[in-house]
Amino acid sequence: MDMPAKKPWLAHYPPSVAATVDAGSDASLSTLLDQAFRQHAARPAAVLMGRELGFRQIDELADALGAWLQARGVVKGTRVALMMPNLLQYLVALAAVLRVGAVVVNVNPLYTARELQFQLKDSGAEVIVVLENFAATLEEVIDRTVVKHVVLVSMGDLLGFWKGQLVNFVVRNVKKMVPAFTLPLTEGRSVTRFNMAIAEGTRLKLVRPSVGPDDVAFLQYTGGTTGVSKGATLLHRNVVANVMQTEAWFRPMLDKVGGQQIVCVCALPLYHIYALMLCFVMGARLGMKNLLIPNPRDIPGLVKTLTKHRVNMFPAVNTLFNALANNAEFARLDFSGLVASTGGGMACQQATAEKWLRITGCPMVEGYGLSETSPLVTCNRLDLRQFSGNVGLPIPSTEIAIRDDDGRDLPLGEAGEVCIRGPQVMAGYWNRPDETAKVMTPDGYFKSGDIGVLDERGYLRIVDRKKDMIIVSGFNVYPTEIEQVVNLHPGVLECAAVGVPDEKTGEAVRLFVVRKDPSLTEQQLADHCRQNFTAYKRPRRIEFRDDLPKSNVGKILRRELRGPG
Missing domain, CATH: 3.30.300.30 (ANL, C-terminal domain)
Structure with missing residues (x-):
């Protein structure tokens, strides 16, 4: 990739971080995850409600679910929607879909029927894996989509027989969190329980397709720069590259943990690109254990989970950091293992950052990214000791240009549109060449729709969204x-x-x-x-x-x- 002559940020990189990384141009996410599952087979990959699921188990379950999907006609390129919060089942489904060469369409489980219908129709999803709590929403729209197969997930599916039964009983009958639904069984459509699909899949043979770096991995829906919901088409190489870039940037911090397994709080939803890349994909590569938090708004429940673990990484948004920093029980936790608190998704606030540092002793380090960039673009150094007010330096192999409305580069210190070039930038918007043309420049930059300033050191400050x-x-x-x-x-x-x-x-x-x-x-x-x-x-x-x-x-x-x- 052609790099510009002016890269002031490189002079301010940590000594051990290179200007460029091997972006894995010949690798796929399927290969990355296969290698990770084998390398860390003996380690726990995630924990939910006290139940651990190991990398070996995810590997085996993904094989079974993948074989089941193939038996239902899922082939390379088929779109499969995933509609659930942070559950063990999500990790299995994600690995299975990528393994068979299909395309993951992440769906916010809180979507209204209108929003769900649009996304399923726009993506052309033929299969949906959905938590039963949200099946009533699917019921409203399924006949206006091309969905052929529904996999119904229950909260307790992978929690063990007795605990799973208890959790499902409480969710359905005590908390009444599963509205009544009837998914119509029209000709050619199936509805299968998650555990049944796994059981059937274990008796089938998975046929591994050839999945390459230029195949589509995710359709990540976003309002983008114009507010119209569109699917950012992320290729395998885009996400692999961002994992390599992020790992290189995080390496000085990761080395502080030594040889111990890194424990990460996965409170951001995995259907959001930040948690997806950082917690699941990079987490698998590094053999991390994710504490899955299905409902981060339940602050007492989140704090209770944190009391049982010595946490090393905590990615979140400002509102969650703020809610925890104002919780008396949280302030009493042991933060001696915490080496990275990374903020993204929205602007971090100085007041929150100061409270967080005072309580945890670990600074909130702000970064910047978008669905269209897989997502990470810039990040502050992880050895930062105080709030900076900016979103950091472009990470390795990433270029930033600040441009005016006519596409001209602006001098350092002037506010303009943040434009990004790097291996993590999407291939375009799904079936929207018109929208793609609006945001991609002839010289390969993505126009973010954000207004920013690049200072003389190469630090980026986001001033605001253009539309805000x-x-x-x-x-x-x-x-x-x-x-x-x-x-x-x-x-x-x-x-x-x-x-x-x-x-x-x-x-x-x-x-x-x-x-x-x-x-x-x-x-x-x-x-x-x-x-x-x-x-x-x-x-x-x-x-x-x-x-x-x-x-x-x-x-x-x-x-x-x-x-x-």
């Missing part, structure tokens, strides 16, 4: 800047800034706040903003809320807060 930028009387206002400063007020738990229509100024800033201190007043916050912002940046209106709308990953959904007012 607020224009007040012709001046650009970036919500992230407003939120960073407001979150520093001791009475604020979390906040969100959005632009709303205004007759005089075109747009005005509206601030939504969740109090930490119940006595916090609108006037106190207005005074705080007056001290910290020039007039056009100050919120015109402040509204207190009990909570803020969030995605299942924990991102605050600014678009749901916008509206007249």
Whole structure:
């Protein structure tokens, strides 16, 4: 790959990190996982509700499920949807789909029927592996899709017979978390329980297809830069490359753990590209043990899980770090093994980072990536000791250019669109050549839709999303800047800034706040903003809320807060 002459970030790399990595151009994820499962066969790969599943077991179960899928007509290139939270069954299904050369279509289990129908139709998924808790949603739309086979997962499937039975009874009958459903058995469609599919598959022979680096591995759906949901087409080589790049960047931190098995908190959902790459794929390569957290919003349950393990890695989003940092039980845990707390998915807040460091002794290290980049693009050094406010340096074999609306490179220090080139960049949007053309430049850069600044050292600071930028009387206002400063007020738990229509100024800033201190007043916050912002940046209106709308990953959904007012 042609690298630009100006790469100021390389001078600030840790000594042991190379400028480029062998991006695994001849490797596939199937090969990577096969090697990992063999190398770490004796190690536990994941733990859920006290039940461990080893790499050898995942390997064997994936063979069985893969053989079952082939018997149902799944061939290389068939799209298979996975719709479940972080469960042991997800790891098995993911490995099985990749092993037979099929394409994983990750589906958010909290999708509405409309959202699910769109994704299944757009991807052309013929098989779906779905947790029964969400089968009622599938029932609403399945007849308007090409889905031929449904694999029904229950929470307790891989927890052992007695524990599994108990968990399923509680989920279905006590907590009533499984709405009634009837999946119609039309001609050519099957509905099979997960454990039954495994049992049938063990009696079948898996035929390994040839899977190469240029085959499609994932359709990772994203709003992208235009807000229209589309599938980022990630090839095997894209994800393999990002694993190699991330491993190289993390290596100085990983070496601190020594020869012990690395324990990682997998609280971000595995259907999200960050957890998928970092926790599962890189985790398998390095033989890590993942603590699977199906519901990270259950903070007491998450803290209870953490009491039983000496954790080394904790990838999360700012909202989860913030919720834990404000939990008294969490503060009493043993953090002596924690060597990496990596933040992504949304802007990390200084106030949260300072609290996290004070409690754990491990700094929150912010990175940046997108579904379209498999995902990691930049990351701060893991030996960072304080909050930097930026998202770090381009990782090995990655280039960043900051460009204006006409595609011209801007000088260091000027804000423009962040454009990315590297082996981790997607092949394009699934069946959307028009949308692909909008974001890919002739010289091979991906236009992220994010506004950023690259400083003289090569550190990237994300100012905001293009679409979230607020224009007040012709001046650009970036919500992230407003939120960073407001979150520093001791009475604020979390906040969100959005632009709303205004007759005089075109747009005005509206601030939504969740109090930490119940006595916090609108006037106190207005005074705080007056001290910290020039007039056009100050919120015109402040509204207190009990909570803020969030995605299942924990991102605050600014678009749901916008509206007249």
